[in-house]
Amino acid sequence: MTETSPITGLGANIQRQSTTDQAADAVRQAILSGRLLPGTPLREAALAAELAVSRSTVREAARVLASEGLVRYQMNRGIVVTESTAEDVADIYAARAALELAGVDALTEHRDPAVYADLADLVEQIEHAFHRGDTAAVLDGDRLFHATLVAATGSPRLRRFYLQLQQEQRLALALAERSRRELGRTADDHRQLLDALHRSPAQARAELTAHLHAGAAELQQLLDLLAQRKQLAHRAEGETTHG
Amino acid sequence: MTETSPITGLGANIQRQSTTDQAADAVRQAILSGRLLPGTPLREAALAAELAVSRSTVREAARVLASEGLVRYQMNRGIVVTESTAEDVADIYAARAALELAGVDALTEHRDPAVYADLADLVEQIEHAFHRGDTAAVLDGDRLFHATLVAATGSPRLRRFYLQLQQEQRLALALAERSRRELGRTADDHRQLLDALHRSPAQARAELTAHLHAGAAELQQLLDLLAQRKQLAHRAEGETTHG
DNA sequence: GATTGCCATATTGTCCGGCAATCCGGCAAG
DNA sequence: CTTGCCGGATTGCCGGACAATATGGCAATC
Numbered sequence A, B: 001m002t003e004t005s006p007i008t009g010l011g012a013n014i015q016r017q018s019t020t021d022q023a024a025d026a027v028r029q030a031i032l033s034g035r036l037l038p039g040t041p042l043r044e045a046a047l048a049a050e051l052a053v054s055r056s057t058v059r060e061a062a063r064v065l066a067s068e069g070l071v072r073y074q075m076n077r078g079i080v081v082t083e084s085t086a087e088d089v090a091d092i093y094a095a096r097a098a099l100e101l102a103g104v105d106a107l108t109e110h111r112d113p114a115v116y117a118d119l120a121d122l123v124e125q126i127e128h129a130f131h132r133g134d135t136a137a138v139l140d141g142d143r144l145f146h147a148t149l150v151a152a153t154g155s156p157r158l159r160r161f162y163l164q165l166q167q168e169q170r171l172a173l174a175l176a177e178r179s180r181r182e183l184g185r186t187a188d189d190h191r192q193l194l195d196a197l198h199r200s201p202a203q204a205r206a207e208l209t210a211h212l213h214a215g216a217a218e219l220q221q222l223l224d225l226l227a228q229r230k231q232l233a234h235r236a237e238g239e240t241t242h243g
Numbered sequence C: 001g002a003t004t005g006c007c008a009t010a011t012t013g014t015c016c017g018g019c020a021a022t023c024c025g026g027c028a029a030g
Numbered sequence D: 001c002t003t004g005c006c007g008g009a010t011t012g013c014c015g016g017a018c019a020a021t022a023t024g025g026c027a028a029t030c
Helices: A019-032 A044-051 A055-068 A086-110 A113-132 A135-151 A156-172 A180-199 A201-242 B019-032 B044-051 B055-067 B086-110 B113-132 B135-151 B156-172 B180-199 B201-242
Strands: A071-074 A078-081 B071-074 B078-081
Touching (some): A044 A055, A055 B055, A086 A135, A086 A201, A113 A135, A135 A156, A135 A180, A156 B156, B019 B044, B019 B156, B055 B071, B055 B078, B086 B135, B086 B156, B086 B201, B135 B156, B156 B201
Antiparallel strands (some): A071 A078, B071 B078
16 A cells, blocks of 8 residues: 555655645644634734744645635635535535445445455444444544545545545534434444445445435535524624614 | 626626736646646746746745646645656546546436537537547537536536546647547547437446547557657657767 | 765745735715 | 715735755765
8 A cells, every 4th residue: 555665665755844734734624623614714914923924825825725625715805714505515415426426336346345344344433433422433434434435446536536525524514513313323324335335336326325315414404503593693693782 | 507696687797817817827728738748847936037927926826736736846846747647647537437427327317408409519519620620629529528428417516626637638648649530539439429328327328438448548548659759759869968 | 886975056935024906894975 | 875985904916035955966985
């Protein structure tokens, strides 16, 4: 899996990280963790001061994040953390479906036992995490399971694109919390999906699309809830201002 | 298709283009047209002078192009026009297959007559261009045909990603010239593919994969040829230097 | 002759200060 | 309530600057 030098056998390619990349990482982390909410404008000067870097560096980092879809870059209006619409969420799931179905096709065609083993491990992990009540671990396992599926295509480009989709999805629900019931369904779903992957391509495809549709619906619902809560907060704020 | 304002009915959203974007466009154009060959290092200062912009602007533009895969950004080594390996080409076709198959699925499921009409038009265009001997038009039609197929998924993200793949492919064969026979095959293939799309999903999928495999093989062969020619040139250069 | 160490040069990474263009909120006039 | 205007805040872009790093060549060494 890892590259090895033909001479030394050491694949350790040491490499410093540019300030720009570090800045991008910091902001990305803040966004994905929900510390920077969608819609938040990112003032270049303030960010530069906060990160102790120059404005040029911030701008370069912003270009990177923009290409990942985490922020939007509007002419003369600056950087804003991306706000996902309902259509965006639907689209993310549609795109996910396309890539993951390609993964299913590749897997059910080549039947690589290593991939099946990885997937089985992940299902175990997810179930364990669920019983421990470790929400973050469940979600991590979920993401890794699907990423592994796409990786089964063997295509680096599909893999990279898929990771971006996952990032966008994380951004969309950064502040949403899943209920225990939904997490349980997640755990069950993946075992079922794995079974279907063993059985037949057609069943696997069907199971996956069903799983994704359910996920999309759940996320849409969560977003609606958040929007409602936000509206209420907004209204309350208006009242206090008026009173 | 186009967005219309509920008030004026004018969808004309005028918008200036930032200098950075213009710079990126210029370089992108130069790369895709083959004026900047793969492997060419892009000196920031020189580029800035050439485009009559500042180095900061060039760097931002480079970040954009790097995110599109047209250039590579190596720490302390600067910007280099991406050199595609044989694996890259294979991967591009694998990724294309995944997305286009999603398009086939969507199309054969919904049977949107408008899309079929568009595709039929494009086949006509390609055949006309071929008979005119207009190579560029054939290739444009080819690209548009496949992009339309992917667009049938209705997913903006898949569409965007697919355009990037097409860009990368153009980069890979920027300086390769296709023979008349290959262009003819291209024209025939698309009509066959369109027929299969009318017939059955399974046949469409089969036809598409065959088409893409043939394309990949052709491109690989072209690249081998180019590599050989390059080696010969290189060797000749060495001889003159020594002599 | 091949390897190593060193040095001059070219180039990048990053920062800074600056200025015009643009956006935004508010206030006044109609 | 709309329109026009104004000032502060912010961005877009620039040019200069300097340290860190890469690169190619030359000399010293084995």
